[in-house]
Amino acid sequence: MPTQFDPPSGTRDLLAQEFERREQAFAVIRSVYGRYGFEPLQTPAFERLEVLMGKYGDDSDKLIFKILRRGEQEASGEADLALRYDLTVPLARVAAAYGSQLPSPYKRYAIGPVWRADRPGKGRYREFVQCDLDTLGSASPLADAEVLCAQHDALVALGVTDFTILLNSRQVLAGLLEAYHIPDQIGPRVLIVLDKLDKLSPAAVVAELQDLGLGEEAGDLVRALTAADSSDRIRVALKPSEQGEAGLAVLDDLLALVSTELPPGRIVFAPRMVRGLSYYTGPIWEHVAPGIPGSLGGGGRYDHLIAQLGGPDVPATGASLGIERILMLPGQEAGPLRRLDVAVAVLDEQYARDAYSFAVASRAAGLRASVYLGSSGKLGKQLRWAADQGARWCVLYGSAERAAGTVTVRDMTTGEQTPVPAAELTGYLASAAGTTLAGTTSAGTTSAG
Ligand code: AMP
Numbered sequence: 475m476p477t478q479f480d481p482p483s484g485t486r487d488l489l490a491q492e493f494e495r496r497e498q499a500f501a502v503i504r505s506v507y508g509r510y511g512f513e514p515l516q517t518p519a520f521e522r523l524e525v526l527m528g529k530y531g532d533d534s535d536k537l538i539f540k541i542l543r544r545g546e547q548e549a550s551g552e553a554d555l556a557l558r559y560d561l562t563v564p565l566a567r568v569a570a571a572y573g574s575q576l577p578s579p580y581k582r583y584a585i586g587p588v589w590r591a592d593r594p595g596k597g598r599y600r601e602f603v604q605c606d607l608d609t610l611g612s613a614s615p616l617a618d619a620e621v622l623c624a625q626h627d628a629l630v631a632l633g634v635t636d637f638t639i640l641l642n643s644r645q646v647l648a649g650l651l652e653a654y655h656i657p658d659q660i661g662p663r664v665l666i667v668l669d670k671l672d673k674l675s676p677a678a679v680v681a682e683l684q685d686l687g688l689g690e691e692a693g694d695l696v697r698a699l700t701a702a703d704s705s706d707r708i709r710v711a712l713k714p715s716e717q718g719e720a721g722l723a724v725l726d727d728l729l730a731l732v733s734t735e736l737p738p739g740r741i742v743f744a745p746r747m748v749r750g751l752s753y754y755t756g757p758i759w760e761h762v763a764p765g766i767p768g769s770l771g772g773g774g775r776y777d778h779l780i781a782q783l784g785g786p787d788v789p790a791t792g793a794s795l796g797i798e799r800i801l802m803l804p805g806q807e808a809g810p811l812r813r814l815d816v817a818v819a820v821l822d823e824q825y826a827r828d829a830y831s832f833a834v835a836s837r838a839a840g841l842r843a844s845v846y847l848g849s850s851g852k853l854g855k856q857l858r859w860a861a862d863q864g865a866r867w868c869v870l871y872g873s874a875e876r877a878a879g880t881v882t883v884r885d886m887t888t889g890e891q892t893p894v895p896a897a898e899l900t901g902y903l904a905s906a907a908g909t910t911l912a913g914t915t916s917a918g919t920t921s922a923g
Contacts, residue, residue, distance in 0.1 A: 484592070484600025495808035496603070499632055499797060500585050503605045506628040507583040510620055512607050515582040517564035519589075523556045529563050529783050530753065537590040539600075557589035561606040562792065566783030569610055573786065579611035597767040597799050608792030610780060615724065618757055618775055618791045619731040625771055625793045626736055629761065634803055637763040637770060639736075640744035643725050644754050644774075646708075649718015650745065653711050654691045662752060664688070668699065669748035676700050699746040708745040721756075728757055753779040759793070763803060770803075771795035810864060815907055816843035817860035817886075820851060821872035832869050832881065832899060839900040841907060860886055867903060871896075 481487050488496065504514070520541060527535055540553035558564055561584045569576065585605045594600055607624055609617040622639070629637060651661045667682045674682075676696045683692035698707045712718030725743060732741060741759075749758040749772055756775030763770055773793025781787035800806060816836040820829045829845050836843035844863070846856050853870075860868040870882040870891075880893040883902065894902045 482600070484594035484598075486599070486601075490813070491808040491811055495801065495806075496797060499801065499806075500603075500605070502631045503585065503628045503795065503797075504583070506631050507605075507607050507624055509627075510581075510607075510624040512581045512583040512609075512624065513577075515565070515568060515584045516586065517558070517561075517568060517584070519587065520555045520557050521564060521567065523554055525567055525784065526556050526558065526563055534559065537592060539589045539591050559588050559590045561586065561588065561604055561794070562608070562779070563783050565606075565608055565610070565792075566780045566785035569780055569785035569788070576610075579609050579617065581607070581609045583607040595767070597802055599798055603797045605795040605797060606792060608790060610785075610790045611788045612791070613777070613789035615727050615731060618728055619735075621773055621791050621793050622728070622741075622759060623732055623735045625761070625773060625795060626732075626740070628795060629770065629800070632800060633805060634763070634770070634800060636803075637761050638739075639741040639759050639761055640747040641725060641729065641741050641757065641759045642744050642747045642749070643721040643757045645717050645721025645756065646712065646725065646745060647721075647748065649712045649715035649721055650695070650708065652715040653713075653718060654695045656688065656691065656695075660686050660688075665748045666750070668695075668746055669750060671696070671699060671746050705743045705745055725757060749774060753782070755779075756791075761795075763799075766799050766802060768799070769796075770799050811862075812864040813842065814844055814860075814863040814865040815841040816867050816869060816903060817856075817863055817865035818843065818845040818869040819853065819856040819860070819871070820846045821853065821856075821870055823851065825871055825873075825876065828876075829869070829871055832871065835900045836869075836903060839904045841900075841903060857884075866907070869899070 476483065508514075523538075523540060526538055537559045539557040539559075541555040541557070542548060543550055543552050543554050565582065565584070569580065583606060585603065587601055587603050589601050592598060592600055605628070607621055609621060626639065647665055648661070651658075651664060656664050663686055664683060667679060667686065670682070671679055680692045680696050683696070688695075698704060698711055701707055709722065712722060729741065729743070747758070747760055749760055753776045754774040755777040758772070758774035760772040761770040771794055773791070775789070775791040777789045778787060780790050816833065818829045818833045818836075820826050826845075833843040833845040846859060848855065848859065857868060865886050868884040868886055870884060875881050875893070875896075878893065879896055881896050881899050882891050883894050883899070884891045
């Protein structure tokens with residue numbers, strides 16, 4: 475049962491270790507996206523409500539967290555702003571607002587939280603971070619290849635290796651409907667049902683298709699899509715459809731383009747992958763990994779969406795990675811905590827200021843250092859604190875050290891203790907840490923002498 479101190483359902487508090495793991499992952503993604511020449515864009519967490527409403531049909535409106543009018547208008551109970559639920563609608567607004575001031579084509583990446591009033595579940599949050607990259611203004615398959623490969627490289631750079639990219643296309647799906655003589659008016663609903671082949675049995679999907687009015691072709695279609703050699707079968711089935719053949723040619727072109735960059739088997743033609751969002755106009759893809767609900771990421775070409783979202787009518791292709799699901803994968807856990815390089819113990823209150831100065835000098839030397847701030851002076855407790863901070867060394871300074879003009883440096887990994895002249899402490903630590911000590915003073919000379 476949630477308590478009053480839990481964050482709202484579908485959101486999380488990120489304590490240090492998890493936060494830092496995520497920041498590392500963002501840095502990796504940013505650097506890969508940057509390597510492909512995508513430039514950053516940051517937009518506000520909230521937008522005017524009218525910018526967000528009605529953009530992907532009623533479905534997306536249900537996901538919107540609205541923000542009530544404030545001040546004197548609060549009593550109206552109306553909303554005028556809302557939290558963004560993706561990074562694509564804000565991109566369209568930026569494209570409309572800045573037009574020709576933006577580079578053309580405009581290759582941008584955006585990493586930031588989005589909010590969806592969804593029902594939370596495993597790997598499904600109401601606040602989550604998306605890492606998007608999009609190219610506006612290029613109809614070239616090279617643009618699709620670049621987005622696809624940048625997204626792929628980001629996953630690999632994060633250490634994710636066990637994943638597959640399912641590739642399909644809107645034309646192939648349209649061709650499939652045509653080849654199986656499915657009437658246009660129920661086409662979109664048929665695709666929504668076919669998208670359930672991952673979750674439901676083939677028989678259940680056939681039954682749902684029959685509910686939509688399909689006859690024998692329901693069984694034929696589902697058998698072709700679920701057969702072991704489904705991609706070959708679908709290639710044959712698409713022959714009579716011009717759209718289907720054209721879609722396949724585009725896919726084969728894209729496959730050939732990316733095949734030099736991706737390992738064999740990483741990307742496969744997946745004729746039953748639909749990708750729920752109806753705005754795609756060309757190739758679509760999804761990254762799936764064993765044990766992960768839904769997808770790690772997805773993308774595709776969406777040539778008229780930017781205009782529909784209020785921007786200019788430019789061809790566009792883009793993709794999104796969801797960090798939450800990536801970090802659920804085995805091997806993605808946070809590594810051991812390394813908060814401090816140097817933990818300085820306070821063995822004797824009368825030398826607390828000396829201990830403090832050792833930490834000051836260590837920081838000045840570029841090391842992460844902190845003095846013990848707790849109340850109990852017990853050495854065991856202070857060493858536990860140093861270990862909890864992941865410190866590499868614990869500096870000990872008591873009467874014996876003072877008398878000898880030294881400090882004791884304890885290596886927290888080996889437990890080995892080395893007396894070091896107080897004046898040489900930071901030089902000793904910095905050289906052990908492999909850092910340089912340009913223009914810094916040593917600890918011992920400041921106040922410990
Ligand atoms: P979408 O914008 O729905 O295509 O989602 C793109 C990516 O965002 C997905 O592949 C997921 O990795 C991630 N994602 C989507 N919805 C959620 C959610 N509710 N919680 C966490 N991640 C999500």
